[in-house]
Amino acid sequence: MKNKKVLVTGADGFIGSHLVEALLEEGCRVKAFVCYNSFNSWGWLDTLSKNKLKRLEVFAGDVRDPNGVRTALKGQDAVFHLAALIGIPFSYHSPDSYIDTNVKGTLNVLQAARDLGTSRVIVTSTSEVYGTARYAPINEEHPLQGQSPYSASKIGADKIAESFHLSFKLPVVTARPFNTYGPRQSARAIIPTIITQLLAGQKKIKLGALHPTRDLNYVTDTCAGFIALAKCDAAIGKAVNIGSGREITIGDLAGRIIAASEKKASVVLDGQRKRPAKSEVERLLADNTLITKLTGWAPRVSLEKGLRETIAWFRDAENLKRYKWDIYNV
Numbered sequence: 001m002k003n004k005k006v007l008v009t010g011a012d013g014f015i016g017s018h019l020v021e022a023l024l025e026e027g028c029r030v031k032a033f034v035c036y037n038s039f040n041s042w043g044w045l046d047t048l049s050k051n052k053l054k055r056l057e058v059f060a061g062d063v064r065d066p067n068g069v070r071t072a073l074k075g076q077d078a079v080f081h082l083a084a085l086i087g088i089p090f091s092y093h094s095p096d097s098y099i100d101t102n103v104k105g106t107l108n109v110l111q112a113a114r115d116l117g118t119s120r121v122i123v124t125s126t127s128e129v130y131g132t133a134r135y136a137p138i139n140e141e142h143p144l145q146g147q148s149p150y151s152a153s154k155i156g157a158d159k160i161a162e163s164f165h166l167s168f169k170l171p172v173v174t175a176r177p178f179n180t181y182g183p184r185q186s187a188r189a190i191i192p193t194i195i196t197q198l199l200a201g202q203k204k205i206k207l208g209a210l211h212p213t214r215d216l217n218y219v220t221d222t223c224a225g226f227i228a229l230a231k232c233d234a235a236i237g238k239a240v241n242i243g244s245g246r247e248i249t250i251g252d253l254a255g256r257i258i259a260a261s262e263k264k265a266s267v268v269l270d271g272q273r274k275r276p277a278k279s280e281v282e283r284l285l286a287d288n289t290l291i292t293k294l295t296g297w298a299p300r301v302s303l304e305k306g307l308r309e310t311i312a313w314f315r316d317a318e319n320l321k322r323y324k325w326d327i328y329n330v
Helices: 014-025 043-047 050-054 066-073 088-093 095-116 149-168 190-199 219-230 250-261 289-295 303-315
Strands: 005-009 029-035 057-061 078-081 120-124 172-177 179-181 204-207 216-218 239-242 266-269
Touching: 005 014, 005 066, 014 029, 014 043, 014 078, 014 219, 029 043, 029 066, 057 066, 066 095, 078 095, 078 219, 088 095, 088 149, 095 120, 095 149, 120 149, 120 219, 149 172, 172 219, 179 219, 190 204, 190 250, 190 303, 204 250, 216 219, 216 303, 219 239, 219 289, 239 289, 250 303
Parallel strands: 005 029, 005 078, 029 057, 078 120, 120 172, 172 239, 179 216, 204 266
Antiparallel strands: none
């Protein structure tokens, strides 16, 4: 991918900012699509070194705007489409915004890529599209289940991407990461929720359901999966899992984080943090056979190492102060 012109939507976010860094390491010429705002904030890109920022072209826009998306995509060889609304609780009371951003935003990217002849489109899916595992590990043939408005919007986006490949031969790959974690992750996710409360000195860590299982992937492994799929012609037209093939309950995860942080705390249940019963995804465990077969990708970072790296990042006072640990972040 050296010297390829690559657009990353959602570049200001958690995974997007890490992917930008990984693509720079690959020698790509990266254009970072960030969400336009009156603060002129580039999100997590603002924390990158001056040297890295000098190598970026930053485009401020909105994926809901087809004209801005088309303008950003002109002249690009490939696009990694990560821009999305991701908070599940927020999707319960604002589902319209998820359709506009996740479904229509993806359509805008696909339409522009088709018209401009973009050579590779990587659309970001999520393991949430599978819902609670009907069998495990979950392979790409597992039924899709819209257990939240968020997951339903991502299913819609996945299927639109599929249709553009089948109808128009658009070179689309649907990357389906399981639960990614690491530095810069939103406080809406479980690991930052636990770490920020711990580092703020709380002895009672407020969480929702403790029994569901998740397949956790350190962010550098997820980014490596994206790039491997972008390089793989055999992945075109496919949805491909990016997962570790390991699962852990939320309760056990909390215990590991507490131990790794060398803090003394216990977990208490907070009712407002629990999803509605039929909306809770009880089990996620990836079958990563396909991505390994297609690309040779495999996770490199153990959960133990990844948690240590993540906790160390949060211990930095400048990083920690960005988080509102004392409220339930939806």
